[in-house]
Amino acid sequence: SGAVQDQNLLDKTTKQDSPQQKGRPQLDTNPPKGTRDFYPQDMRLRTWLFDHWRAVAKSFGFSEYDAPVLESEALYVRKAGEEVTTQLYNFVDKGDRAVALRPEMTPSLARMVMAQKGGLPMPLKWYSIPQCWRYERMTRGRRREHFQWNMDVWGVAGPEAEAELMAAMVTFFENVGLTAEDVGIKVNSRLVIGEVLDSLGIPEEKFAVTCVLVDKLEKVPIEAIQGDLEELGLDRSVVEKLLDVLTNKSLDALKGTLGEDSQAVKELSQFMTLCEAYNIQNWILFDASVVRGLAYYTGIVFEAFDRRGELRAIAGGGRYDKLLETFGGVQTPAAGFGFGDAVIVELLKERDVLPSFESTGVDTVVFAMNQDLYAPAVGVASVLRKAGQSVDVVLEGKKLKWVFKHADRIGAKYCVVVGADEYLNGEVAIKDLSGGAQKSVKIDDLSNWVSDEQ
Numbered sequence: 001s002g003a004v005q006d007q008n009l010l011d012k013t014t015k016q017d018s019p020q021q022k023g024r025p026q027l028d029t030n031p032p033k034g035t036r037d038f039y040p041q042d043m044r045l046r047t048w049l050f051d052h053w054r055a056v057a058k059s060f061g062f063s064e065y066d067a068p069v070l071e072s073e074a075l076y077v078r079k080a081g082e083e084v085t086t087q088l089y090n091f092v093d094k095g096d097r098a099v100a101l102r103p104e105m106t107p108s109l110a111r112m113v114m115a116q117k118g119g120l121p122m123p124l125k126w127y128s129i130p131q132c133w134r135y136e137r138m139t140r141g142r143r144r145e146h147f148q149w150n151m152d153v154w155g156v157a158g159p160e161a162e163a164e165l166m167a168a169m170v171t172f173f174e175n176v177g178l179t180a181e182d183v184g185i186k187v188n189s190r191l192v193i194g195e196v197l198d199s200l201g202i203p204e205e206k207f208a209v210t211c212v213l214v215d216k217l218e219k220v221p222i223e224a225i226q227g228d229l230e231e232l233g234l235d236r237s238v239v240e241k242l243l244d245v246l247t248n249k250s251l252d253a254l255k256g257t258l259g260e261d262s263q264a265v266k267e268l269s270q271f272m273t274l275c276e277a278y279n280i281q282n283w284i285l286f287d288a289s290v291v292r293g294l295a296y297y298t299g300i301v302f303e304a305f306d307r308r309g310e311l312r313a314i315a316g317g318g319r320y321d322k323l324l325e326t327f328g329g330v331q332t333p334a335a336g337f338g339f340g341d342a343v344i345v346e347l348l349k350e351r352d353v354l355p356s357f358e359s360t361g362v363d364t365v366v367f368a369m370n371q372d373l374y375a376p377a378v379g380v381a382s383v384l385r386k387a388g389q390s391v392d393v394v395l396e397g398k399k400l401k402w403v404f405k406h407a408d409r410i411g412a413k414y415c416v417v418v419g420a421d422e423y424l425n426g427e428v429a430i431k432d433l434s435g436g437a438q439k440s441v442k443i444d445d446l447s448n449w450v451s452d453e454q
């Protein structure tokens with residue numbers, strides 16, 4: 001069910017199955033496992049969320065792009081054991097092609113950049129709100145789809161890109177009524193792991209898989225991935241050293257561990273300084289244990305979380321300078337984040353900052369008192385619509401009591417009744433549904449009435 005439906009808007013137990021038609025197998029009216037329907041009220045919440053995402057993207061000068069939900073499976077073959085590739089929603093199509101519903105947007109973005117063969121003027125500041133998919137055994141009853149706001153900057157090597165992305169994410173949180181007391185953003189750099197592995201003589205090609213395993217270590221006991229670590233040739237002492245470094249609670253402590261010349265420390269310090277320039281430092285905290293689960297991150301990584309620790313990560317991202325290379329393209333610096341539509345809605349609901357989505361947004365209901373007045377009534381509706389109102393015309397003969405109840409149910413502000421006597425005087429009756437006052441207005445004055453009511 002849709003995000004709002006999860007709030008028991010349509011409690012599943014009250015949904016009545018349609019009456020069984022004689023002898024016909026009844027259609028299963030549920031959406032496919034792990035997917036959601038968005039009824040109009042759910043859609044109003046989703047549109048509200050996407051409008052906020054789009055407004056921030058626009059204010060930061062980002063341009064919207066899109067790509068097919070269906071991609072070649074080859075885009076996601078990374079052999080790093082990431083959840084996002086082990087839970088691929090993949091199949092072989094009728095043309096015998098190995099395809100997949102995209103689990104994330106970044107590879108599609110990389111494919112689109114690569115397709116332009118260097119012809120895209122850099123930097124790119126692009127965003128998208130794709131529906132992304134995974135095929136997870138329903139053991140955990142989790143969703144198989146979500147919408148994920150993607151913001152990416154391509155062609156900028158310095159932490160200015162990450163800082164701008166961070167500022168955009170914080171702007172969204174502030175715009176929807178959340179504060180730095182509600183949400184924090186943990187920041188780290190994968191260069192930390194890189195520098196530790198270098199110091200222990202672990203070859204570069206083990207970097208990505210090590211990062212994915214360390215990310216898993218955050219969630220499962222070491223025994224659960226002991227085999228993977230051994231297969232990777234990381235003996236216990238290496239893992240212990242890594243885990244020890246990741247417990248560093250400050251950049252100064254990290255400098256003590258990695259040394260004055262640490263590139264990781266330099267970059268993180270510069271990033272933190274930029275965050276102060278945006279005045280978002282209260283949202284940001286250094287946390288050496290953050291590595292994120294995607295294999296292709298190469299530098300700064302970050303993840304937004306609810307400070308009460310009740311929910312899963314709200315959003316996450318980082319630098320991924322080598323992704324194009326893995327596709328056989330030219331190395332191009334890039335950084336970005338993904339921001340899912342599910343956890344944020346849980347948080348907004350929990351913090352009670354979600355607006356109501358009861359109303360349909362209709363301004364005025366127009367009703368003809370009898371069939372002879374229907375044509376004049378739609379003429380009145382056209383005048384109101386041209387004046388900018390959202391108008392719901394009652395399309396069938398109804399009792400006035402039904403009309404007022406209907407207008408109230410859809411959250412209309414006014415009800416315009418076209419009655420025989422008033423119409424003879426070139427007027428209509430307008431009932432203000434908030435206060436109940438009723439008045440007659442000349443049809444020729446309706447445009448002025450609309451502008452006076454705005």
Ligand SMILES: Nc1ccc(Br)nc1
Nearest residue numbers: 103133134143145146
């Ligand atoms: N990657 C991914 C896709 C779909 C969902 Br739900 N969660 C994560």
